[in-house]
Amino acid sequence: MLKVKVAPSILAGDFARMGETVRKLEQCGADYIHCDVMDGNFVPTITFGNQMIEHIRPYTSLPLDCHLMVMRPDTRLEGFARAGANIVTVHVEECRSLTVQTLRIIKNYGMKASAVINPNTPVESLYDCVEDADMLLLMSVHPGWGGQRFLPETLQKIEKLRAFCIKSGKPDMDIEVDGGITEENVDAVIEAGANVIVAGSTVFRSQDMKWTISRLHGSAK
Ligand code: DX5
Ligand code: ZN
Secondary structure, three states: OOOOEEEEEHHHOOHHHHHHHHHHHHHOOOOOEEEEEEEOOOOOOEOOOHHHHHHHHHHOOOOEEEEEEOOOHHHOHHHHHHHOOOEEEEEHHHHHHHHHHHHHHHHHOOOEEEEEEOOOOOHHHHHHHOOOOOEEEEEOOOOOOOOOOOOOOHHHHHHHHHHHHHHOOOOOOEEEEEOOOOOOOHHHHHHHOOOEEEEOHHHHOOOOHHHHHHHHOOOOO
């Protein structure tokens, strides 16, 4: 079984204390820091951009996993590379036929490249990316807000995507799932074939972050 990694989303954190927050997440056993970049256009919400990445960079040695919910992410890649991002994920809905090319540009900047689809986009839309991607992300809620309920139909998409990766000779592909993941449904997500778990509200609402992050690694670890 692939090693499960937990990527707490700082979207659920206190934006006035991000440095301390990412330091604490690292101390509590997080594997990545998931950074939800929203531009108010691709999704209605505005969060932060590459400047936040640059500012939190000195507070953690963990990979900064940047999920770009923005229009024209191709125009933003250099800024994220300079800021110290490690993984950049772009939406297939926005990049369309240029998704594979965008993944290659991300890798040319020395970052890991990942593609993501929204809940209403068929999983087959990611198949073209399998060869070039370091990671593939499935949204299990509609992007834009934390604290929504996990859409159960995502489980079938995870299974299909893992099967396709195995068939394509990339059985170790990182498959990340984002949205509505809790202590209760995480085992089903892992069992379906995901190995990178994003969690915002579940981690930040917890009374014991260390325990919760450990639990989100799955009970079969
Ligand atoms: C949604 C974001 C998610 C979100 C997850 O647009 O991409 O990363 O922060 O938050 P929870 O875990 O609260 O659903
Ligand atoms: Zn996200």
